[in-house]
Amino acid sequence: MYLKDGCSLLLKVQKPSIPFLLNKRNPIPNLKPYLETSKNNLNENMVVKNLVQEPDISLALSYFKYISNSNSFRHTPRTYRIIVQKLGKHGDLDGVQYFLQQMKLEGVSCSEDLFVDLIGYYKNKGLAEQALKMFYRIRDFDCKPTVKIYNHLLDALLAENRFKMINPLYGNMKKDGIEPNVFTYNVLMKALCKNGRVDGARKLLKEMCNKGCAPDDVSYTTIVSSLCKDGKVQEAKELADSFSPVVPVYNALISGYCQDGNFEEVFALLNEMLARGLDPNEITYTIVINALCDTGKVVLSMAVLGKMFSRGCEPNIYTFTSLMKGFFSRGRLREGYDVWKRMVREGVAPNTVAYNTLICGLCLNSSVVEAVSLLHEMERTRRIPNVTTYSTLIDGFAKSNDLIGASEMWNRMIRSGCHPNVVTYTCMVDALCRVEMFDQAQDFIDSMMRENCTPNTLTFNTFIRGLCHGGRVDWSLKVFNIMPRYSCCPDTTTFNELLDGLYRSNCLEEALGLFREMERMEIEWNLTTCNTTIHGFCQLGRFREALLVVGKMLRKGIKPDIITYNTLINAYCQHGSVERAIQLLNAMKAGEWHPDLVSYTSIICGFSKWNDTDKAVEFLQLMMNEGFVPNIATWDMLVRSLFSNTGCFYQESINELDIVAGE
Secondary structure, X not given: OOOOOHHHHOOOOOOOOOOOOOOOOOOOOOOHHHHOOOHHHOXXXXXXHHHHHOOOHHHHHHHHHHHHHOOOOOOOHHHHHHHHHHHHHOOOHHHHHHHHHHHHHHOOOOOHXXXXXXXXXXXXXXXXXXXXXXXXXXXXXXXXXXXXXXXXXXXXXXXXXXXXXXXXXXXXXXXXXXXXXHHHHHHHHHHHHHOOOHHHHHHHHHHXXXXXXXXXHHHHHHHHHHHHHOOOHHHHHHHHXXXXXXXXXXXXXXXXXXXXXXXXXXXXXXXXXHHOOOOOOHHHHHHHHHHHHHOOOHHHHHHHHHHHHHOOOOOOHHHHHHHXXXXXXXXXXXXXXXXXXXXXXXOOOOOHHHHHHHHHHHHHOOOHHHHHHHHHHHHHOOOOOOHHHHHHHHHHHXXXXXXXXXXXXXXXXXXXXXXXXXXXXXXXXHHHHHOOOHHHHHHHHHHHHHOOOXXXXXXXXXXXXXXXXXXXXXXXXXXXXXXXXXXXXOOHHHHHHHHHHHHHOXXXXXXXXXHHHHHHOOOOOOHHHXXXXXXXXXXXXXXXXXXXXXXXXXXXXOOOOHHHHHHHHHHHHHOOOHHHHHHHHHHHHHOOOOXXXXXXXXXXXXXXXXXXXXXXXXXHHHXXXXXXXXXXXXXXXXXXXXXXHXXXXXXXXXXXXHHHXXX
C-alpha cells in the first residue's frame, strides 16, 4: 500500500498573464479574418461585433491593440467597455486597471454601467475593499456617483460582511444628495439582519415607508426570514399578517416552523396560501419535504411530493436529494434508489450534490462497490467529483475495514488534482486505526500540518477512539494531552471515548479521575457519559456513587435509556437488592422504555446468585410470556443455580446419614 503525498501534486499553477501593453513589436496572432476588411471601413458597430464574437481573449486583445496602433480607429466608451468586460470575466484585474488608465489618458469617459461592471469583478474576487478604493477615484475617470453604483458597492461590501464600511458609505451617499431606493434599503436591511440587528432593520422598514419608498417582496422576506432564524417565528407571523404576504414570505415562515418541528402550523400555512390564491412553489414544497425527512417522517414527505405533483409543481434537484437523504438515513436503500430513478425519469439531471447523496447512502448501507461505480459514472458524464465525493468513499471503505480501498481512493483523489480537507484526512486516520496502524495514523495527522490543513477535535476523537479500541489507552491519554498544541479543545465525545477505553482496560480509578477532570473543565455531559460512568462505578462496587451520578443526570435533564436501566438493574441484583431491581423493572414498564432480554436475564441471574431458584424460574416464565427467548447466558446461570442448590441438598443428606451411622 502506498499513499501519495498531496503536496507535490497540489502546487498552485500560475496562470500566464495576458500581455496587454499596446506595443507594436508584440507578435499578433492570426488576425487575418479581421484585417481583410479595409481600414477605412472600420466603424464602432463593426469593431464591437468583432470583439463580442471573438471567444479567444488573446485574439480580442491583439485586435484591439492593432487597430489602435494603426490609427485606423479611435476606441470609444463602448469598445473599451467590451474589452474591460472580457478581462474582468477572465479575472485579469491588472489588465482592467491598465485599460481604465488608458481611457483616462485618452479622455474616454467611464460610464455608470462600466463602473458597475468593475464593482462586480472585484466582488467576484472577494476584493470589495479594492472596489471601494476605486469608487473614491470615480471622478478621476469622468464618472459621477449614482444610486446604482452606490447600491452595487454596498452589495459587494455586504457579500464580505464588511459591516463597518457600509454605514459610512451610506452616510457618504446622503452627503452626495443621492436618494436611496428600494434596492439600497434592502441591502442595508440585509446588513443589519446579518449583524444581528433585526430591530434596526424593522426601523429602517418604517423609515422607508415614511419616505414614500414602497417595500418590495425582498424587504419583507429579509426581515421575516431573519426573525425566523432567531427563533421568533410567532413575531415573524404577526409581522407577515400586517401586510399581504407573498410566496417568499410564506416560504420563510414555513422554514421557521419546520425548524421548530411544528408541522401542524406548517400545513396550516400551506392551506392558508391556497385559500389566498397563492400557489406554493418548488421551494415551498422542498422546505417541507426536507424538514420531514430530517425528522424521520419519510412516508409523510412522499405524500407531500404527491401533493406537489397534483398541483402541477415540478420538483427540482433539491427536492429529490432531500427525499433520497431521508430514505438513506432510515436504512431504506431500495426506496432511496427508487427516488433517484424517478428523478432521472422526470428529466432532472443529477448534479454533484445528488451523486454525493446517493454515494453516501450506498456507503451507509455497506454498498461501497456500487458507490465506486457511481464515481465512474460521474467521470463519464463529466460531473466532476469533489472533495465530499472522495471523502465519503474513503469513509465507506474505512467502515468496511478496507484500508486498500481507502488508500486507492485517496491516491485517485490526489491524481485528479482534488485537495484533501480535514474531513478527508480524518476519514483516512479512521481507516488506519481500524486496522491498528496507529503509527501511520499519527504520521497522517502530522502531515496535515505540513499541508496547512489543521486537524480538528473530530480528527483527534477518531484517533483516540481507534487507540482505545485497540487497547492502547496509554497512547490515547498522550494524544489527549497534546490536543491543545493543535489549538483543539477536548469535547464531550473526547472524554466519552477515553472513559470507555479506561473502563475496558480496567483502569477504573484513572477513569474516575478523568470524570472529575471533565467536571472541573465544565464539559457538558451527555447520555453516553452518564451510562459509561454509572457502569464504571458499578464495576468498582461503588453503587452509592453510581446512584449519585443518576441523580445529577436527572437534574441536568438527561433522560435515562434502556442501557441506564439495565446497568442499574444488574448492579442491584449483584448487590443482593433484587426486589429494588424488580421495582426498577416495573418503573421501566410504566415509562417510555420496556424491559428487554438483558433486563430479565439480570433479574434471573440475581435470584439465581442468591439461591432463590423458584423466583428465577418464575421470572423465566414471565420473560417468555413477554415474547423473549432465553439466550445461552440465561440458561447457563439458571442451570448453574439449580445444580448448585441440588448439590447443597445432596451434601446435607450425606451429612445427616453420617450422623445416623455414627450413632
